[in-house]
Amino acid sequence: MSEQNKPFVVTDRRKFTKDGEPRPDADPSPERERRDEQVESSATLVESKPEASAPHSIHPEPTDTEAPTAPTAEQSDQAKRAYEMTADRLDTAIRSANPGMDHPPTMSFEQLVQSVYMTSIMQLGGTTQEGQQPQVDILGARQSVDMLAVLEEKTRGNLSLDEERLLSSALFELRMAFLEVTQALARSAAAKAPGGPGRPGGPGGPSIVR
Secondary structure: OOOOOOOOOOOOOOEEEOOOEEEOOOOOHHHHHHHHHHHHHHHHHHOOOOOOHHHHHOOOOOOOOOOOOHHHHHHHHHHHHHHHHHHHHHHHHHHHOOOOOOOOOOOOOOHHHHHHHHHHHHHHOOOOOOOOOEOOHHHHHHHHHHHHHHHHOOOOOOHHHHHHHHHHHHHHHHHHHHHHHHHHHHHHHHHHOOOOOOOOOOOOOOOOOO
């Protein structure tokens, strides 16, 4: 039979009858078949996918208790030499710009104590000029005093008699000054409170800067 004489074949692809009932001989929808294939493929992929490990087991988070890695002896030596060479060049440049200037004194334990001592005195308002209201950094002063206390504890048994006396005297004076200033601040705050007895310190009383 030639191609021209072949009968036409009509396939009824309707899924429902005129009454709305599903047709038992209806062809499945191509869209439905593709959708079913995608669902089956997804299910197979999920089943075959290995279970992922917990994030913390792959990348453990560092804890706050981990101490930083200390430099090696060679690294410390190299850093020290580089620092000293740079400091020497800086001293040379400063003396060249200021003829007759003495060489900066070498840092010593006494200078360290005196530096922290003077910083604490300034924080307590001890360098305020006459007639001006003292500006007190009470928290900074406390840290400076505590710094000397740590220094005293860590150097105990390793200081000369003069160094021990210097550190002990500095701590005693700063602690007494700290108590005096905090008491003055307390009196000033009480005087400014509602119903307080007035302001005995006047405008010259200490004030906290932070």
